[in-house]
Amino acid sequence: GESVGLHLPTLSVQEGDNSIINCAYSNSASDYFIWYKQESGKGPQFIIDIRSNMDKRQGQRVTVLLNKTVKHLSLQIAATQPGDSAVYFCAENQGAQKLVFGQGTRLTINP
Amino acid sequence: KAGVTQTPRYLIKTRGQQVTLSCSPISGHRSVSWYQQTPGQGLQFLFEYFSETQRNKGNFPGRFSGRQFSNSRSEMNVSTLELGDSALYLCASSLPPLANTGELFFGEGSRLTVL
Numbered sequence: 353g354e355s356v357g358l359h360l361p362t363l364s365v366q367e368g369d370n371s372i373i374n375c376a377y378s379n380s381a382s383d384y385f386i387w388y389k390q391e392s393g394k395g396p397q398f399i400i401d402i403r404s405n406m407d408k409r410q411g412q413r414v415t416v417l418l419n420k421t422v423k424h425l426s427l428q429i430a431a432t433q434p435g436d437s438a439v440y441f442c443a444e445n446q447g448a449q450k451l452v453f454g455q456g457t458r459l460t461i462n463p
Numbered sequence: 464k465a466g467v468t469q470t471p472r473y474l475i476k477t478r479g480q481q482v483t484l485s486c487s488p489i490s491g492h493r494s495v496s497w498y499q500q501t502p503g504q505g506l507q508f509l510f511e512y513f514s515e516t517q518r519n520k521g522n523f524p525g526r527f528s529g530r531q532f533s534n535s536r537s538e539m540n541v542s543t544l545e546l547g548d549s550a551l552y553l554c555a556s557s558l559p560p561l562a563n564t565g566e567l568f569f570g571e572g573s574r575l576t577v578l
Binding site: 455 | 467494496498505506507508511513518519521553555557566567568569570571572
């Protein structure tokens with residue numbers, strides 16, 4: 353079946369620290385994952401994606417790591433800023449624009 | 464470039480009524496998909512349209528339906544509303560399917576409350 357899950361519903365970090373948000377998936381055949389950020393009152397916003405032929409992908413202040421052995425991916429945010437406060441979702445692209453989302457992790461930044 | 468526009472932003476209905484939600488995709492985007500977001504179930508895929516054809520459908524009852532027009536605008540309809548249909552309904556558009564990326568561009572949603 354389809355299943356993408358996040359490890360923690362909430363995460364609190366100090367401003368300037370690095371944040372790591374984790375996600376697990378169950379389907380070994382899954383080959384495309386995406387991270388979205390949802391701020392209060394807004395729709396989800398694409399952050400970064402990764403395909404199964406990669407282990408790591410970097411963007412601006414963000415890095416996604418994919419461990420296919422344990423079916424785990426993580427989103428790392430460097431030097432977390434107040435504007436990073438949001439709910440973060442991992443999602444699996446199952447084709448024809450169908451995404452299966454995890455439950456989300458709410459990231460709170462402490463000053 | 465204008466983003467995805469959804470109307471109405473907020474609406475209140477009573478059980479048994481029906482509702483129609485509208486979505487205008489980003490110019491040039493031909494794929495439109497719909498998602499339901501609730502605190503309990505999270506973000507769940509409803510359906511996706513491309514060139515006026517439904518290509519994919521999630522696990523929702525037949526009371527949930529949609530369509531896409533020739534200008535790529537889309538509507539979704541929920542008939543015989545139930546309390547559990549209260550949710551944020553999100554529309555997302557994307558580039559043609561050949562791009563096949565996970566980069567969906569979401570609107571701000573239509574928040575439906577069923578009383």
